[in-house]
Structure formats: C-alpha cells, structure tokens
Amino acid sequence: MTFPKAYIASEYEKNIYKLWEESGLFKADPNSSKPHFSMSMPPPNETGSLHMGHALFLTLQDIIARHQRQLGKDVLWLPGTDHAALPVNALMEQQLTEQGTNKHEIGREEFKKRTKEFVGNSRNQIISQMRAMGTSADWDKLRYTLDNTLNRCVNEVFFRMFNDDLIYRKYRIVNWDPKLETTVSDDEVEHKEETAPLYTLQYGPFQITTARPETKFGDKYVVMHPDDERYKQYKHDDTFEVEWLNGKVTAKVIKDEAVDMSFGTGVMTITPWHDKTDFEIAERHGLEKDQIIDFTGKLLPIAGKFSGENIEDARPKIVEKLDKLGLLIGVEDKPHNLAVNSRGKGVIEPQIMLQWFVDVNRPAVEWKGQKRSLKEVMRAVVEDGDIKIIPKRFEKIYFHWIDNLRDWCVSRQIWWGHQIPAWRKKGTDDDYVAFRNSTEAENKLGTKNIERDPDTLDTWFSSALWTWSTLIDKVYYEGDKDHEPHRRDNLESLLERSIDFDKYHPTTVMETGYDILFFWVARMILATTYTLRSAGLDEEKSLPFKTVYLHGLVRTEEGRKMSKSDPDSIIDPMEVIPEFGTDALRLALVAGTTAGTDQRVGKSKILANRNFANKLWNIARYIQETVGNNRGEPAPKSLADHWILNLLSISSEAVKKALANFKFHEAYEILYHFVWDDLADWYIEASKTEPNREVLNHVLETTLKIAHPFAPFVTETIWQNLEFEGLLAAQLWPEAADFDHTKAKQFDELKNIISEARRITVAVGVNKPTLLYAKSGLIEQNKELVKRLGRLGDVVEAAKPRGMRLVGAKNDAWLDIDPQIVKAYLANLKVAQKEQERFVKLLESRLSNKAYMQKAPDELVEQTENELRQAKKQLDTISNQLKSMS
RNA sequence: GGGCAAUUAGCUCAACGGCUAGAGCGCUUGAUUCACAUUCAAGAGGUUGCAGGUUCAAAUCCUACAUUGCCCACCA
Numbered sequence: 001m002t003f004p005k006a007y008i009a010s011e012y013e014k015n016i017y018k019l020w021e022e023s024g025l026f027k028a029d030p031n032s033s034k035p036h037f038s039m040s041m042p043p044p045n046e047t048g049s050l051h052m053g054h055a056l057f058l059t060l061q062d063i064i065a066r067h068q069r070q071l072g073k074d075v076l077w078l079p080g081t082d083h084a085a086l087p088v089n090a091l092m093e094q095q096l097t098e099q100g101t102n103k104h105e106i107g108r109e110e111f112k113k114r115t116k117e118f119v120g121n122s123r124n125q126i127i128s129q130m131r132a133m134g135t136s137a138d139w140d141k142l143r144y145t146l147d148n149t150l151n152r153c154v155n156e157v158f159f160r161m162f163n164d165d166l167i168y169r170k171y172r173i174v175n176w177d178p179k180l181e182t183t184v185s186d187d188e189v190e191h192k193e194e195t196a197p198l199y200t201l202q203y204g205p206f207q208i209t210t211a212r213p214e215t216k217f218g219d220k221y222v223v224m225h226p227d228d229e230r231y232k233q234y235k236h237d238d239t240f241e242v243e244w245l246n247g248k249v250t251a252k253v254i255k256d257e258a259v260d261m262s263f264g265t266g267v268m269t270i271t272p273w274h275d276k277t278d279f280e281i282a283e284r285h286g287l288e289k290d291q292i293i294d295f296t297g298k299l300l301p302i303a304g305k306f307s308g309e310n311i312e313d314a315r316p317k318i319v320e321k322l323d324k325l326g327l328l329i330g331v332e333d334k335p336h337n338l339a340v341n342s343r344g345k346g347v348i349e350p351q352i353m354l355q356w357f358v359d360v361n362r363p364a365v366e367w368k369g370q371k372r373s374l375k376e377v378m379r380a381v382v383e384d385g386d387i388k389i390i391p392k393r394f395e396k397i398y399f400h401w402i403d404n405l406r407d408w409c410v411s412r413q414i415w416w417g418h419q420i421p422a423w424r425k426k427g428t429d430d431d432y433v434a435f436r437n438s439t440e441a442e443n444k445l446g447t448k449n450i451e452r453d454p455d456t457l458d459t460w461f462s463s464a465l466w467t468w469s470t471l472i473d474k475v476y477y478e479g480d481k482d483h484e485p486h487r488r489d490n491l492e493s494l495l496e497r498s499i500d501f502d503k504y505h506p507t508t509v510m511e512t513g514y515d516i517l518f519f520w521v522a523r524m525i526l527a528t529t530y531t532l533r534s535a536g537l538d539e540e541k542s543l544p545f546k547t548v549y550l551h552g553l554v555r556t557e558e559g560r561k562m563s564k565s566d567p568d569s570i571i572d573p574m575e576v577i578p579e580f581g582t583d584a585l586r587l588a589l590v591a592g593t594t595a596g597t598d599q600r601v602g603k604s605k606i607l608a609n610r611n612f613a614n615k616l617w618n619i620a621r622y623i624q625e626t627v628g629n630n631r632g633e634p635a636p637k638s639l640a641d642h643w644i645l646n647l648l649s650i651s652s653e654a655v656k657k658a659l660a661n662f663k664f665h666e667a668y669e670i671l672y673h674f675v676w677d678d679l680a681d682w683y684i685e686a687s688k689t690e691p692n693r694e695v696l697n698h699v700l701e702t703t704l705k706i707a708h709p710f711a712p713f714v715t716e717t718i719w720q721n722l723e724f725e726g727l728l729a730a731q732l733w734p735e736a737a738d739f740d741h742t743k744a745k746q747f748d749e750l751k752n753i754i755s756e757a758r759r760i761t762v763a764v765g766v767n768k769p770t771l772l773y774a775k776s777g778l779i780e781q782n783k784e785l786v787k788r789l790g791r792l793g794d795v796v797e798a799a800k801p802r803g804m805r806l807v808g809a810k811n812d813a814w815l816d817i818d819p820q821i822v823k824a825y826l827a828n829l830k831v832a833q834k835e836q837e838r839f840v841k842l843l844e845s846r847l848s849n850k851a852y853m854q855k856a857p858d859e860l861v862e863q864t865e866n867e868l869r870q871a872k873k874q875l876d877t878i879s880n881q882l883k884s885m886s
Numbered sequence: 887g888g889g890c891a892a893u894u895a896g897c898u899c900a901a902c903g904g905c906u907a908g909a910g911c912g913c914u915u916g917a918u919u920c921a922c923a924u925u926c927a928a929g930a931g932g933u934u935g936c937a938g939g940u941u942c943a944a945a946u947c948c949u950a951c952a953u954u955g956c957c958c959a960c961c962a
Contacts, residue, residue, distance in 0.1 A: 006924065191959085198962090210962060223962090260961050268962045277960035337961090397890065397957065404958070518957095557898085559955090591910075592899070597891085598955090600898065604911060611924045622921030669900075669909070681926080688920090755928095762916065762928045791917085791927080839906055851942035860904060860943095867905065 003624055003721060007617035009581025009610075012717040017131055020716070025069070025730050026136045028076035030503040037073040038504035039064060040467050040545075041137060042512045042520070043080035043145055047088055047122045050129035052554040052562060052601065053513065055573040056593070058133040059586040060551060060664060061511050065136050066709040067659050070733040076504050078470050079130065079137035081123050083146035085417035085459035086343045088119060090180055092416065103415060108454075111415050129574060134582050134712045136729070141500075143470040145462050146418065153469035154462050155421040155436050156491045157531050162422070162434035164364045164534070166374070167410070169356045169422075169432060173272075173279040174409050175339070176353065178297035179346030182413040183355055185458055186406060187518050190342040193335055200264070200329040201322060204242040204251055207329055209264040211336050212271075213322060214315045217245050217302050218290035219269035223281060226255040228266050245321065246304045256281045274350050293349055356411040356420060356455070358526075365530050368539060377529045378402050378522060381543060387525065389548045390662055391596040394514060401518050410458045417456030426451040460519050464527035467510070467544040471501040492535050510545040514552060514596050521548055549662050550596050554589070557602030576606055583711035584610035590668045590710060612672060613714040616707060619680055620718040623700050627693040629722045634698035634737045639782065640686035641695045642739040643747035647678045648699055649736035652706055656733065659709075668710055675703060682751065689785045702734040750782055753809045757790040760804055760815055764825050772798035774812035805881040807832065807874060822885060829882055836875040843868040 020026065030036070039061060044054050065077040092115050096102050103111045127142070143150070161167040174183045200209050206222055224231045238253040251269075258281055259268060272282035272289040282289055294300055299314055301307045306314045322328040339348040363371040367380060379402050381387045382395055389395045411420060422432035423441035426449045435441040442448050462469075472494050495501050512521065524544040532542035556562055562570045576585045587609035592599035623629075636642045651674040658667035679699065687696060701724065708715045708728055719728035757771055770793045771786060773779040779786060783795045803816040804825065846852055846864055853861060 003921085005922070007922095208962080212962085258960075263961055270962085275960075275962080277962075280960080337959095393890065400889065400958070514957095559898095594899085602898090605898080607924080608910065611922090614922065614924045618922035618925090620921085625921070665900080673909085680922085684921080685926090758927060759929090765916090835906075842906075846943080849942055853942080855942050856904075863905075871906095 003617070003621035005618075005621075007581070007614045007714055007717070009583060009613065009713060010578050013132070013134075013577075013582055013713050016713050016716050016720070017134065019720070020136065020727065020729050021131075021139070023727055023730065025727065026077070026138050027140060028138050028500075028504070029074050030076075030499045032074035034072055034074040036076070036503050037068040037509075038076040038078070038507040039509045039511065040470060040507050041077060041079045042516070043082040043143075043463070043466070044126055044130075045084035045087065046081040046119050046126060046144070047084060047091065048126060049122075050126060050133070050573055052571055052573060052589075054130070055133060055585060056551055056554050056589045057511060057513065058130060058135050059589045060549075060593070062134055062136055062586075062712070063590070063659070063664060063709040064509060064511065066712060066729065067733075069136075069729070070705065070709070070731065072732055076141070076500070077137040078141050078143065078504075079127075079135070079139060080143040080145065080466070080470060081126065082463065083119070083144065083417065083459065085412065085414060085456065086180065086182070086184075088115060089414040089416040090344050092118065108415055115416050132574070132577055132582060134586065136712070141470070145459070145466070149472055149474055150462055150465065150469050151418055152494075153465050153472065153491075154418045154457065157465060157527060158421050158457070158461075159434045159436050160491075160531065160534050161358065166359050166362060166364050166530070167356060167434070168359060169354060169411075171352055171354050172357065172407075172409070173276050173350050174353050174355050175341075175348045176295065176351040177341040177344060177346040178293075178295060178349050180341065180344045180414065181295060183353065183409055183411065184341050184343070184348070185409050185460070188342050189339050189348055191337040192340055194338050195333050196336040196338075197331045198334040198336070199319065199322070199331055202327045202329055203244070203267075203269055204240055206267045207265045208267055208269050210269075211334075212274075212315075213318050214299065214303075214306075214311045215271040215274050215292050216269065216318075217292055217299075217304070218273075219244070219271065220249050220251050221254050221270050221282075221287055222251055222267060223254045223256050223259055223270055224267045225257060225259040225261045228259075228261050230266060243325070243327075245318070245325070245327075254281065254285055254287070256284065273352050276350055279350070279352065289352060291352070293351075295351065297349060355409050356422075356453075358408040358410055360405050360407055360526075365533050367529070367533065374526050374530060375402055375405055378525050381525055381529065386539070386543055387546060387548060390550065394517060394550055394596060398517060398522065401522065408458075410461050411453075411455040412458055413454075414456055417459060418462050420453040420455050420457055422453045423450045425449065460523050461527070463520055464523035465531070467507050467524060468495075468501060468505050468528055468532065471498055471504055473498040473500065491531070495532075495535060495537070505541065506543040507545045509547050509549060511549045511551070514550040517550060521550075551593060552596055552598040555598050555600045557600050557604070559600055571601065571603070580606050580610040581613060581713065583613045583714045587612060587668065587711055590664050593665050595662060612676070613711055615676055615680060616703075616711065616714055617718060619675070619684065619703075620700060620722060622684060623696050624722060627691055627696055629697060629724065630693040631697050631701070631724070632694045634695045635692075636695055636737075636739050636743075637692055638686070638690045639743050639747035639750060640683055640690075640785075641692050642741075642743035644678065644683040644699055645695070645737050645739035646741065646744040647674060648702055649739075651678075652702065652734055652736065655706055671707055671710060675707065679703060685789055686747075686785055689788060698737060702737075704728055705731050705734045746778055749778060749810055750786060753779065753806060753811065753813055754786055754790040756806045756808045757786075757792060757813075757815060760806075760817075760825060761791060763828055764804075764817060764821050766817055766821060768793035769803075770794045770796060770816040772796060772802060772814045772816050774798065774801075776811045776813070778811055779813060801884070805877065805884070807877045807881055819885070826882070826885060829878060829885075833875065833878045833882060836871060836878060840868065840871045840875055843871060 041061060042057060061077060065075050068075045093103060158167060175189050177184055196211050198209055198211050199213050200207055203222060210216060234253045236253060236255040239250055242249050242251045258277055259266060270278035270281055272278045272287060273291045274293060290302060291300060292302055293311060297311055299306045299309050299311060306318060341348060360374045363373050365372050365377050367377045379399060382389060382398060389398065422434045423445060424430040424432050425445060425447060432453045435444060441450055528544040529542050556569045560569050573585055584606050588601055588605040591605065591609060592601060636645055651670055654670045655667045658670065704715045704719055716728045761769060768791060771790060775797060787795045801814055803814045804822045806813045843864055847868060
C-alpha cells in the first residue's frame with residue numbers, strides 16, 4: 001500500500017474501527033486465564049449528543065482500556081447509556097404541550113411508550129458517536145439504566161432497604177420544583193446569587209425582614225434568640241394580637257437558637273411549610289405548619305383574595321397591600337441566594353410532602369465487624385484506603401459532603417424512570433409496602449386489587465447500582481416471559497450465576513468527572529456496599545471500584561464553560577473529527593489534562609496535535625519508501641542505532657510508568673518528544689547516512705505500539721499500510737531491544753558537536769563552514785554524518801587548531817571560520833563564559849558548604865562533584881578559545 | 887460564613903524539596919523542494935503573585951496578605 005503525503009484521517013477511521021470491532025478484540029472474556037481488568041463507562045444521556053466532556057472521558061478510558069490490553073489483561077470496558085429521567089421527562093412534556101395535549105390526557109402507559117420511541121432513536125446516535133471516538137468498549141455488553149435487568153436490581157435494592165428500615169416514607173420538607181412538578185434531592189439544588197428587595201415589616205411590636213412577603217399570610221410565630229437582651233421581656237410561649245395581612249391573628253413568641261441576633265432586628269416570623277430552617281424550628285417546638293403555596297406555584301385560599309395567583313404576580317400586590325396597611329417599614333435591595341433546580345432551572349419551592357427517603361444514619365450495614373450506617377461505610381471505605389480517589393484532595397471534599405449529608409429523598413413525581421416498587425390495597429390510605437414485583441405484592445397483600453405508588457425513583461438511585469447490576473447476566477431477566485422462573489430468584493442467586501460479576505467486580509477503575517463525585521461516585525459506594533454486603537458478599541467484593549480517577553471540565557480557549565445557552569462557546573467533537581481526525585482531538589484532550597483540574601481546549605491545540613499524527617504518518621512513510629517493511633531482529637550497527645534503541649527503551653518505560661500512575665498528560669509528553677525530537681529529528685536524519693532496515697522497522701513498530709493507546713487510528717492505519725501482522729490494537733506492550741550503552745553515549749557526543757556547529761554557523765552567518773578535528777576516532781568515523789547533520793562544507797582532520805573552537809564538545813574540533821567573522825561571535829562566547837563562571841561558583845559554594853556535604857545524600861554530592869569537574873573543563877575551553885581570539 | 891484549589895515565558899500549561907525552572911502555541915532570524923511547509927535549524931522571552939519563615943537546598947513545605955475560580959452552608 002502507498003502512503004499519501006499527508007495523513008487524511010477521515011479516509012481511514014471508519015474502516016479501521018470496523019476492523020477492530022469485527023476482530024472481536026474489544027470483547028471481554030470472563031473465562032480467560034489472563035488477569036481481569038474492568039471499568040464501567042459513565043453512561044451518557046441517551047438523548048444528548050456527544051460533547052467535549054464525553055470526548056474527554058472516552059479518550060482517557062480508551063487509553064486505559066487499550067493499555068491494559070497491551071499489558072496482557074482481559075479487559076472489560078462496559079458501555080452504557082442513561083435514561084436521564086428528569087431532562088427526558090421535561091422534554092417529552094414540552095413536546096406534548098406543543099401537540100396540544102399533556103401527560104395526564106394520554107396516560108402513563110402511552111407516555112412511557114412515546115418516550116421509549118423517542119429516546120430509542122437518539123440512543124443509536126450517541127452510540128455511533130462514541131464509536132467515532134475510537135471507543136474500544138465491549139458493545140455486546142451495552143447496558144441501559146432503564147433496562148429490565150437494572151429494573152430488577154433497583155426493585156431488589158429498594159425492597160431490601162425497605163425491610164432494613166433504611167427506606168421510609170414520611171412527611172418531610174423537600175425541594176419542590178413547581179415547574180417540573182417534582183421533588184429534587186439536596187444535591188440537585190443550585191444556589192444562584194441575585195439581588196432582591198428585602199422588606200422590613202411591622203409585626204405587632206416587632207420589626208421583621210423578609211424577601212418573600214407572599215409567604216407571610218399564615219405567620220403566627222415570632223422567633224428570637226433566647227439570649228437576645230433586647231427582647232428579654234418577652235417569654236417563650238407569650239402570645240399577643242397582631243394586625244396582619246388578612247386581619248387579626250394571635251401570635252406566639254418562640255425562643256430558638258437558630259436565630260442570628262446580628263441579622264436585622266434579630267426577630268423573624270416563620271413559614272415552616274416553605275422553609276427548611278423554619279420547618280426545623282417548628283419541629284423543635286411542635287408548632288403548626290400551614291401550606292401557603294400549592295404545588296404549581298400558586299397561592300392557596302389562606303392568601304384571601306390573592307388565592308390562585310402565581311407568586312411572582314402576587315408579590316408586588318401583596319407588598320402594596322402591606323404598605324396600605326401601614327405594615328411596610330422599608331425596602332432595601334440585598335444579595336440573596338435563590339435556590340434553583342440544577343436540571344430544569346426551575347425555582348425551588350420547599351414544601352412539606354409525603355416522600356420516600358433513604359436513611360443515611362441508621363446503622364444497618366455489617367462492615368468490618370461493625371454495624372454501620374450508610375454514611376459511616378461511605379466514609380470508611382475511603383478512609384481505610386479500600387477506595388482510592390485521584391487526586392487525593394477530593395477525599396477531603398468527599399468527607400465534607402458525607403458529614404453534611406441528610407437523608408436522601410429518592411421519590412420523584414415524574415413518569416420516566418424506575419417506578420417505585422411499593423404497593424397497597426387499592427383505594428386505601430394504607431402505607432405502601434415494598435415488594436420485588438407485583439406478583440409478590442398480590443400474594444403478600446392477599447388481593448389482586450392493588451395499586452402501586454405512582455412515583456419514580458431519582459435517576460441516581462439506579463445509576464448507583466451501575467457497576468454491579470451491569471454484570472448480572474441479562475439472560476436471567478431480559479424478556480421476563482421466557483425466563484419467568486428466574487424472576488422470583490433472589491439477588492444472591494442472580495449474582496452467583498453471573499460469571500461477569502464473579503470475574504469483574506469490584507471494577508478496577510472508575511474514571512469520571514469531579515462534578516459528579518457526589519451524585520454518582522458517592523452513591524455507587526453507598527448502594528453497592530450496602531446491597532452486596534446484605535447479599536452476603538465480603539467487604540472486598542462489595543466495593544464498586546478500587547480506584548476513582550476524577551478528571552476536570554473541558555472549557556473553551558477563553559476559559560469559559562461550554563454551555564448550550566452560548567452556542568459559540570461550544571466546540572463540537574463531531575465537527576472536529578471529520579476536519580482534523582479523532583486522534584488529533586484525543587491528543588489535544590490528553591495534552592491538557594491533569595487529574596481534577598479543568599482544561600482549555602481550542603482549535604489551535606487540536607491543530608498542533610493533528611500535526612503530531614501527521615508526523616507519525618510521515619515517519620512511517622519515509623521508512624516504507626526507503627527500506628520497506630523489513631522486519632527481523634534489530635541488529636544495531638551505527639552509534640545512532642544504539643542511541644535510539646536506548647531512548648526507545650527509556651521512553652517506553654517512562655510512558656508505561658506514567659500511565660500506571662494515571663499521568664496521562666505526562667505519558668503523552670514523553671511519547672511526543674521521543675517521536676518528534678529523538679526519532680524524527682535525530683535518528684531518522686542520522687540514519688540517512690547509514691540506514692539500518694531492521695532497526696528502523698523495529699523502532700517504528702515499537703513506537704506505533706506505544707503511541708497506539710493515545711492515537712489509535714493513525715497508528716493502526718500505518719500498521720495496516722505497512723502490512724505488519726494482525727492488528728496493532730491486539731499487540732502487547734513492547735519489550736526493549738539490546739544495545740550498547742557506550743555507543744549510545746558516543747552518539748550524544750556527536751549530537752553535541754553537530755548542535756554547536758549549527759549554532760555557531762547560524763550565529764555568525766556563514767554558509768557551510770568546514771569542521772576541523774584533532775585526531776579523533778569518533779568524528780573521523782562519522783564524518784559523513786557530522787557533515788550532513790551539521791550542515792557543514794566538509795569535515796577534515798587538522799594538524800593545528802584554527803578558527804572557532806567548539807566549546808561544548810569533549811573532542812577537539814574547530815569550525816574553520818575567518819578570524820574576523822569569528823570575532824562577531826565573541827560577545828556570545830563572553831556571555832557563555834560568564835554563565836559558566838556563575839555555574840562553577842554555584843557548584844563550588846555548594847560543595848564547600850559543610851552542612852550540604854553532611855546532610856545531602858551522597859549520590860547528590862557525587863553528582864555535584866562530577867558536574868563541577870565538567871563545568872570547569874568547559875569553562876577552560878571557553879576561556880582558551882577567548883584567549884586565542886584576542 | 888466554612889472548605890478546596892489556582893497564581894510560573896505574550897498565551898495555555900508542566901515541573902510538587904535536589905541538575906543553570908521546561909514544553910506547546912505565538913514571536914524573531916534563517917533554510918529547504920532529498921518523509922513531512924501539517925517541515926527543518928537557530929534565537930529572544932521568567933527575581934515562579936506579594937511579604938516573612940523553615941531547610942545544606944524552596945516554584946515546591948509553613949504563616950500572613952492579595953487576586954481568581956470552584957464546592958458546601960438554613961442567615962430570614
């Protein structure tokens with residue numbers, strides 16, 4: 001096959017991917033005798049299209065997966081998609097509105113049916129986009145967060161937690177999104193700072209401040225700090241009459257430490273139904289709670305004539321009324337934190353509702369000989385080092401989150417998701433009871449006339465089971481009809497029969513973004529440790545993963561977040577790929593990545609990395625054209641051969657080590673410099689004097705292997721073009737070839753001579769000067785090489801020194817340049833001399849420092865001594881040269 | 887309010903106690919059609935945010951400050 005001049009990625013990538021996929025090498029084999037390595041892919045939303053965040057994690061995980069295969073492991077990289085409950089549900093409801101209908105009109109089943117159709121199409125799109133990234137996942141094992149197997153697991157976990165009293169259904173104050181009409185968890189609430197008017201109102205003898213006058217209708221408690229001297233004449237439980245919004249109310253004094261004395265007047269009224277703090281105060285003192293706002297954000301009859309009005313519309317009118325009543329004392333604009341739903345951006349309205357919660361404080365998990373709460377286990381696994389988080393600083397953040405964690409509200413009022421597996425007798429007010437499925441519910445409740453809780457579960461409840469639920473053999477549950485007998489199997493037996501679970505759990509690595517540490521990583525730890533321990537597995541097996549690597553956000557070149565609301569800020573990977581190639585994109589992403597840190601990516605970075613792919617291509621092209629694809633034992637002959645084999649072995653080891661430590665960026669940098677600087681600019685150029693077919697091919701072959709995890713497409717394309725055996729993707733990590741260290745070092749000396757000759761030539765502006773050398777085996781034997789690479793007119797032995805001495809070389813050599821011209825270089829030389837003197841002094845002072853000699857490691861001292869010797873020698877050379885010129 | 891991080895060349899970032907602080911992009915000068923102009927060679931450019939301290943040795947550790955970003959939190 002021929003090599004066109006430039007590597008045009010789009011011409012090869014699709015075919016190359018097909019080749020890999022058809023070869024089956026992405027498939028994991030649980031029966032393999034190789035060591036197993038496993039990693040779950042964070043499932044992208046099935047409705048989304050691939051963005052830079054996906055591109056980053058696919059790149060990093062693909063590097064991990066391909067590298068692990070190279071290390072001779074059986075690799076399972078399990079892909080999936082997420083049903084993205086909230087966004088999809090919102091999208092569907094919006095569609096229905098556009099069609100002039102709504103979910104209640106078409107009914108739950110129809111809603112689910114239409115949603116399934118809708119997402120089914122877009123799922124294929126994102127999967128094909130993942131393939132375009134080169135994703136070497138095992139597609140046969142593709143899972144979905146709303147498939148039957150996961151549903152089976154969700155029901156099982158819910159059922160178990162319910163029976164362990166870890167799940168309860170109670171009235172609690174929750175975050176309610178009136179726009180999407182559902183609750184959201186604490187973690188999904190975002191606080192957005194905005195400036196809003198803060199009203200001061202007269203409430204009986206007190207002045208109170210509020211940002212939300214529309215919630216004040218039912219206020220009948222006035223709260224102050226027990227130690228507040230200003231109000232010591234008022235006693236807890238004192239009552240008094242207040243002229244209020246809708247006439248007279250009887251107010252009661254409450255003393256509570258939650259009040260901040262320094263804020264405003266130190267007095268506040270409370271709205272327990274719509275405020276978390278107020279709710280807690282009310283709970284502490286057994287106060288009444290009145291609902292003011294309904295679940296769609298409208299005022300209730302308690303608001304009198306404002307009843308039925310939207311709070312936004314009613315607020316100014318209410319303020320007006322307060323003013324008329326003479327109750328409004330003042331208004332002041334103040335910064336204020338607005339709680340919004342991070343998903344749909346609806347403004348959160350706290351409400352007291354009957355919801356399902358996961359109790360995080362109840363000791364319920366047997367963990368290392370102790371009964372511990374979910375919180376405690378989450379803490380322990382990281383504290384004990386059973387799970388390692390990279391970078392480590394996120395461990396602190398994780399602990400802090402755990403310490404502040406409250407019970408997790410898991411029920412949602414949307415329809416798209418896993419419906420809560422809890423039933424009761426139809427038409428009753430009985431408490432719902434959890435069962436694994438409806439048949440069990442019918443049997444246990446003793447009637448077929450049952451109803452199921454209409455709510456669905458938080459999408460993270462199912463995602464939390466991702467690492468192990470995806471390893472349960474589908475055959476045991478998919479298509480319930482055919483496998484009816486297994487439906488009633490308990491979790492223990494499902495796990496036991498699933499060979500993947502046996503071989504691949506816990507997963508080796510979890511690679512994901514730090515932004516979902518709490519949402520996902522923490523919840524996987526919570527649910528997995530609980531469930532698997534309760535199924536009788538040991539602690540080790542019950543971990544979801546052993547190492548968590550967290551990457552950062554991909555930002556624009558200007559450091560902005562890429563966001564949908566700002567389309568110009570977005571770099572679409574699916575546009576980059578056809579233009580620059582997948583490898584260019586992957587390399588650009590790797591080049592800027594450090595664990596836990598955001599990175600900026602722009603076109604210029606992608607371009608630079610396309611050039612690297614092209615460099616590899618042209619190295620191969622050159623070798624193919626000059627020596628063909630001669631393979632065979634590499635027998636190094638020239639000094640350059642030894643030198644490159646040495647560097648190849650050093651670089652290969654360094655890349656491997658960096659990857660083992662998740663230092664992707666470092667690994668790539670080592671590779672980059674080896675390929676571009678050492679291989680292309682020195683070895684290949686040197687080899688033009690004395691091409692060594694076997695070594696050239698060996699170095700190319702090895703380089704392709706090392707580069708493959710980073711740039712799979714171009715390396716595999718080259719491999720195929722050169723008709724090397726099999727697939728590059730199936731090759732093992734290379735072993736080092738033999739070479740001679742002394743000869744490798746001699747080439748470094750040649751490099752020194754050549755570099756300096758070039759430098760002087762350019763600096764004094766002569767063309768192709770002659771290099772003179774004192775009797776020297778090294779230069780003499782490599783005359784041609786030195787002449788060509790040094791861009792010299794000739795290289796000849798000289799009886800007497802003449803011209804410009806090469807001061808950096810160990811061998812005596814001079815550039816035969818007119819003394820007049822040489823003088824032009826004098827200044828450079830003087831600078832060099834000064835620098836060298838400074839360096840010598842530095843080393844000398846270091847060595848004459850007693851403390852240094854005593855305390856520094858011997859190795860370092862020895863190294864310093866060597867350096868000093870060399871530095872002195874070079875200083876002499878420079879000085880001598882200067883002397884001869886003056 | 888609490889916590890975490892960042893601050894290094896014009897820009898984007900590496901070095902995380904020990905070679906004269908490095909790379910990519912950009913810039914300057916030059917080369918060349920012999921693998922690659924998606925090239926090659928050479929060069930300029932840094933008191934590592936500021937002030938102290940610890941150490942034989944500090945960009946790196948400690949303290950304070952400044953600026954920026956992020957996370958968490960019930961200030962009505």
